Amino acid sequence: GHISAGRMTDRDSNAHDGRSITPATATDTPMLADHGGTPKDGYDDESQAGLRTDSSGVPLPPGVDEKKLMRKVDLKLIPWLSFLYLLSFLDRSAIGNAQLYGLGADLKLTPQQLNLCITVFFFTYSLLEVPTNLLLKRLQPSLVLSVITFFVGICMMAQGFAQSFGGLMAARVCLGIAEAGLFPGVNFMLSGWYKRSEFGLRAAIFFSAATASGAFGGLLSAAIQNMDGVGGYEGWRWIFILIGIVTSISGLISFWLVQDFPDKARCLTEPERKYLIARLAADQQFSSEGEPFRWRHVARAFLDPKTTVGMLAYAGADAPLYAFSLFTPKIIQQLGYTSTRANLLSVPIYVLACIVTCVVGFVANKKGNRPLLNLICQAVGMAGYIVLIASRNPAVSYAFIYLAALGVYPCIANTIAMTSGVEGMYKRSAVMGVVISFGNLNGAVSSNIYRNQDRPWYPLGHGIVLLYLGMGMITTALYWWMIASANRRKARGEYDETILDPSLSQAEVEAALEKARQEGERRDAADGIRGRIRAVYRRLDMLPGGTYASVEHAKRAKGDDWSGYQYHI
Template sequence: MKSVEVDQKIAEATYVEDLDYITGSDGPVFKSPEQRAVVESYDAKRVSRLRWKIDRHLIPACGVLYLLCFLDRGNIGNAKIAGMNKELGLSSHQYSVILTVFFATYCTVEAPCNILLKMLSAKVFLPLIAVLWGVCVLGMGFAKNYHHLIVLRILLGLFEAGLMPGCAYYLSNWYRPTEVSYRIALYFSAATIAGAFSGILAWAIMKMDGIGGLAGWSWIFILEGLLTITVGVLCYFFIYNSPKTCGFLTDEEITYWEWHLQQDAGKSNEELDNEPLQWKHIKQGAFHWRVWYMVILSLGCTVPIYSFSYFLPTIINTLGWTASTAQLMSAPPYIWACLCTIVVSYFSDKYKNRCFFIIGPMLFCGIVGFSMALGQDKTGVTYAGVFLACAGQYAPWPSIVSWNANNYPNSHTRGIAMGIQIGFASAGGIIASFIYRSQDSPRFTLGHSVVLGATVLGMILTVVLALYLRFVNAKKEKYCKEHPEVYNEDPHELAKLDEANPLFRYIY
């Protein structure tokens, strides 16, 4: 077998027995005879059980925090139709400004947040920011005017900013590149559950109107804020920094999993990942053209996601249902989107492909769904379009985030790049805040058209980037064939080359 094919087989091998089919290869490198003995004792079933053990310890905390994060930033849409705007005397423009100021801090501090996470550790940082944004949400329940909401939404954006990139970066350090999209989808699907849960919860809380002298919309913020504070404190005990310090893995399981994470050719090693942050990491993570390309590509998801988060109850309300019924009817599309997100991301990892599993949902669900919503007056057809559109906007997002994470070998660079991508892509929320105008009801032609255009743009950029990465991989393959001595070079020295490492392959 050709050496380049051997290296690729080793890089893609999930289980030890996969290596038995690599003829002409000495197999993976072990640090010690003890490590080799442990690794060779694992078969497919043992690895599957270990992976599931890690999943059930890591994913729930991320999922619950992200559910609350999305619930707390989007519940203002529920509060709006529960009477907040009327009681506080907010105009349509003021409401849009309140939505927008959230992103003033949210978009700008996500990359620094990942640096702070690395300094404080995930175990401290993630629960801390949850408690802080929960306090902000609680305060919104006692807001008396427009200016109170403005200040609290700015602070909410500041504290929520670290969660999405923080969780994605946290999981990218626990899983191999071809495993991480599905795990991101598992906790990101909490956002779709939040969309469903928020409507049902708001419908129930609205019935507390008048209790304690507070309006129903105030109770939405107060109860959801208290819930977030409580969960934030509890999550400190369910977030783990590394296999060595997690406490739920045995010594043998730690040995295997650390070996498992080291099997990607060209991936940076532990020594390089733990070195101090340097200018080269900032330069590569913040100023590389591909980072900002991913930001623009990501708008194809974030503009639709935030549009629905803020305005779906309003859109459904204009179809003829009452405010209470609209809260309930906003739930089913999100439940459907949750299922689609998990399934799409599972197959994205299974087939080690990002491109097809980004453009597929965008095309077959997003574009078709928004076209139905835009082109029809009938309530049933529009509502069906909402179902498809929800799946089309949520399902590609984990693949987009993990695609960016997969293609940066060094953990410092990866953390900065992911923070910038997720942070500035959240500017889609700024666009979303102004495109669904009350005067466009019930067709909302402007809003649906902008969302449709963003989806098409995301699809085009995805295809172009995939073709480019495939071209670069082909050049590396050719180089390795012409210079087979590269396989005998020190892996540590090669890892220092970062993306220039000839053995490192991009995922596309």
């Protein structure tokens, strides 16, 4: 980063008046002194001597091979977590398949009541995602994710036993509560294992389970409905009951199969653990070896303007996703196909979407520039929905549902990877929680836009999805500009911190920091409302510049606002 040591700069907007704050000798060389200790990176200077290094220059302990270790990590994390998400997405979207086999008629539901049962899930699901994500780091994923999955299965079975509108509503409310932490939690967990350039591909593979669940759910529902009458239950009830049983059993097993964060993971040897933590630290994930929970981390997430833009960008991808997954079988059926054939015709759509999601994740992993890939995919999706609005030919409409899917599914993992590139474990946890939560809240809109009076062509529903995709394109472009602009400003030195001379005594350091703080407060007090707002950001270390005892303290206090941190596009 561009660090000035022992002097105040005119660019220092945290606490500056352009004058030296200590009589100590100034130097223009970045000082790595630590008044109060440096964070551990898993190695000491002596242990690093003579060690091989990996592709990023991080020392490799004896017996540790980077590629083999990351393959091991992939195998320990991705397959089982993807399976859990496949079950999760089956659980929430099975109601769309159950509609085709008489759920509404058997429970004597009006179309409005059925839509309300679909919608109510999103309210509890969205509201609990941020707190659940914060708990994940404190309680560890192996416990949180296994409990979540077990109770998701219980709620799923409850839908199968519902006898009335009230019973189905209660089951859907509980399903939203139970399922809230799984998707944001797994994404947050994966971001704590991989470098930023690696995370997107793993998120894409993990999310591809949602598209696979669309294909698998259609086949499964078509098969399970043949159990109609078994045990005195209708076929649609068995869809919920059987998937729920498998989900709960998977939750019990997950306590042993889900790994915790690298600092506590059971699958790592001690040299592997130290190396992974050092590897993440080299990727500017300074908090990878752990940080204490502070509410200021949550406040930093909510007050970061990028979070708001990221919320809108994710909503522009997530609302179309829910509209697509909940109503594709219904849309195909209304084009003149039987219930079973409608479910089967949805299968190849999801298979193609699954493949393209992984391909886009791979390209983004190799080439970068996730915002550009998002814009391309969303433009393709918009073209698909424009044709769906205009078409009155079932074959043409079915063909362009494929195009619509290609504009929806790849953007989910891509947007999560794009918006999660902030530093600080708890800040990242809160950012990912609120971004995903807001996106999922828009699922409540998606579940009400395909109205019966608009069938079979649903121009209103397709039009609203088209607007969401447009919003996604605009906010993705804005997010791209924001992080690129911040990177350029940091490169120009506009974020430079003042780092105190390491030869200062502890008393001199404290006096210098106090003087800088008072200078900043005086400037804020003289600047009216704008100054009061700036004072909040100053207390949270979110302004460019600032005075710090050491580079390490600046990193820890400022996270991704530190002058040396570059956002990964």
